[in-house]
Amino acid sequence: MSRKASPVRKQSLHALPTEQAQARRFGKARSARSTAILEDYVELIADLIESTGEARATDIARRLGVSHPTAINTIARLKREGLATARPYRGIFLTEKGDVLARRVRARHRLVLEVLLALGVPHEAAEADAEGIEHHVSEATLKAFSEFLRGSRVKKAS
Amino acid sequence: MSRKASPVRKQSLHALPTEQAQARRFGKARSARSTAILEDYVELIADLIESTGEARATDIARRLGVSHPTAINTIARLKREGLATARPYRGIFLTEKGDVLARRVRARHRLVLEVLLALGVPHEAAEADAEGIEHHVSEATLKAFSEFLRGSRVKKAS
DNA sequence: CTTCAATTGTAGCCAAAGCTACATGTTAGT
DNA sequence: ACTAACATGTAGCTTTGGCTACAATTGAAG
Numbered sequence: 034m035s036r037k038a039s040p041v042r043k044q045s046l047h048a049l050p051t052e053q054a055q056a057r058r059f060g061k062a063r064s065a066r067s068t069a070i071l072e073d074y075v076e077l078i079a080d081l082i083e084s085t086g087e088a089r090a091t092d093i094a095r096r097l098g099v100s101h102p103t104a105i106n107t108i109a110r111l112k113r114e115g116l117a118t119a120r121p122y123r124g125i126f127l128t129e130k131g132d133v134l135a136r137r138v139r140a141r142h143r144l145v146l147e148v149l150l151a152l153g154v155p156h157e158a159a160e161a162d163a164e165g166i167e168h169h170v171s172e173a174t175l176k177a178f179s180e181f182l183r184g185s186r187v188k189k190a191s
Numbered sequence: 192m193s194r195k196a197s198p199v200r201k202q203s204l205h206a207l208p209t210e211q212a213q214a215r216r217f218g219k220a221r222s223a224r225s226t227a228i229l230e231d232y233v234e235l236i237a238d239l240i241e242s243t244g245e246a247r248a249t250d251i252a253r254r255l256g257v258s259h260p261t262a263i264n265t266i267a268r269l270k271r272e273g274l275a276t277a278r279p280y281r282g283i284f285l286t287e288k289g290d291v292l293a294r295r296v297r298a299r300h301r302l303v304l305e306v307l308l309a310l311g312v313p314h315e316a317a318e319a320d321a322e323g324i325e326h327h328v329s330e331a332t333l334k335a336f337s338e339f340l341r342g343s344r345v346k347k348a349s
Numbered sequence: 350c351t352t353c354a355a356t357t358g359t360a361g362c363c364a365a366a367g368c369t370a371c372a373t374g375t376t377a378g379t
Numbered sequence: 380a381c382t383a384a385c386a387t388g389t390a391g392c393t394t395t396g397g398c399t400a401c402a403a404t405t406g407a408a409g
Contacts, residue, residue, distance in 0.1 A: 048242075049238055049239075049242055049254075050318070052253050052254050054318075055254045055255075055256075056253065056254060056255060056256030057256070057319070058318060058319045058322045059231065059254070059255045059256050059322060060256045061319050061322070061323070062227075062231075062319075062322045062323040063396090063397090065323050066224055066227070066323070067365080069220075069224065070365085070366075073217065073220075080207055081207075084206075084207055089386075089387090090386075090387065090388090091385085091386060091387075095210050095214065096207075096210050096213045096214060096217070097213075097214060097217045098213075098214030098215070098217050098218045098221075099217075099366085099367070099368090100367075100368060100369080101386080101387075101388090102367090102368075102369085102387095102388080102389080102390095103366065103367055103368075105387075105388070105389095106365085106366070106367085107365090107366075110365080110366095121374090121387075121388085122374065122375065122386075122387065122388095148310070149332065149335075152306070152335050152336065152339045153335040153338060153339060154331060154332045154335040155331050155335075158329050158331035158332050159332070160208070160212075160216060161215070161216045161219050161220075161329065162327055162328060162329050162332050164216045164217060164219070164220045164327075165219070165220040165223050165224070165326070165327025166324050166327045166328070168323070169320055169322075169323025169324045169327070170320055170324070171316050171319065171320050173312060173313050173316035174307065174312045174316050174317070174320050177307075177310050177311040177312040177313075177316075178310065180311060181310045181311060221366095221367090225394095225395080228395085228396075247356075247357085248356075248357065248358090249355085249356060249357075257396085257397070257398090258397075258398060258399080259356080259357075259358090260357095260358080260359080260360095260397090260398075260399085261396065261397055261398075263357075263358070263359090264395085264396070264397085265395090265396070268395080268396095279357075279358080279404090280356075280357060280358085280404060280405065
């Protein structure tokens with residue numbers, strides 16, 4: 034079937050998106066997946082530094098639920114990408130770039146969590162799902178979320 | 192720092208979750224990520240079969256925006272996991288198990304999309320983000336979503 | 350019935366993200 | 380000042396999910 038590459042594939046009943054549109058969407062999801070881990074690390078490092086004064090590799094590994102070599106490997110990737118630095122045996126630090134990313138990610142995380150809670154998702158599920166969902170929320174969606182929250186807060190206040 | 196493994200790490204200002212809780216959440220997100228691709232394939236195969244009568248490897252590759260060997264590799268994984276079968280040069284088919292998964296995934300996808308739209312997310316962003324978000328939505332969240340939608344539909348109707 | 354282009358399959362590469370096992374540093378407590 | 384326990388680092392393996400390049404199969408058109 035389908036000898037020629039593209040000409041107007043019969044769009045039927047449920048109307049699939051066009052190939053291009055669908056490929057674009059999947060591509061976005063793929064790239065979000067590949068940055069998700071970096072974002073998790075950066076966010077966690079920022080949290081640890083803020084709340085305990087330092088971010089050590091093993092603490093990070095324990096909190097992520099991975100082995101410490103895995104954490105060290107990923108931290109090496111953070112360094113390669115200019116998001117973090119580390120003085121051996123002295124802990125992990127964020128670069129300026131890492132810090133900027135951390136702020137963005139944390140704000141987004143909080144917003145996603147609040148929206149889930151506002152929608153009536155139970156606390157623990159909201160916390161768990163937010164951890165996965167946050168990486169796939171675009172700017173446009175973020176904006177809609179914060180407007181929705183403003184609305185629902187107003188409603189509650191009245 | 193932190194000679195002993197766990198004793199009550201000082202929970203400060205922003206109150207980090209406990210190590211166990213956080214590790215559990217990250218673990219869930221990780222496993223969701225690893226099944227996300229399988230779910231995408233199964234969903235797409237079901238869509239293609241329903242709307243065009245068959246699912247060919249190259250169509251799948253084109254729609255996902257990946258090379259055809261990548262698609263074939265992943266389809267091999269689907270077969271290994273008992274979700275799909277393929278008769279060489281004859282297209283891809285879902286097993287019973289694959290079909291069950293496809294139904295679940297499609298229902299979830301639709302629900303996530305509807306919620307995003309109901310929250311005021313623009314159409315294209317909603318479609319794109321849903322593609323990533325859907326894989327991280329738990330049963331509890333799904334339930335909350337469908338109740339929220341019922342509510343918002345009622346409101347709109349009034 | 351041949352041919353040639355599209356589809357499908359195979360081989361072999363890469364990077365990421367996980368693991369276990371082992372080696373090396375550090376440092377708190379005696 | 381030692382030493383044991385913990386933290387950190389290194390080596391080497393696996394799986395997943397990408398890729399390109401090439402080989403084989405199909406089937407529509409001539």
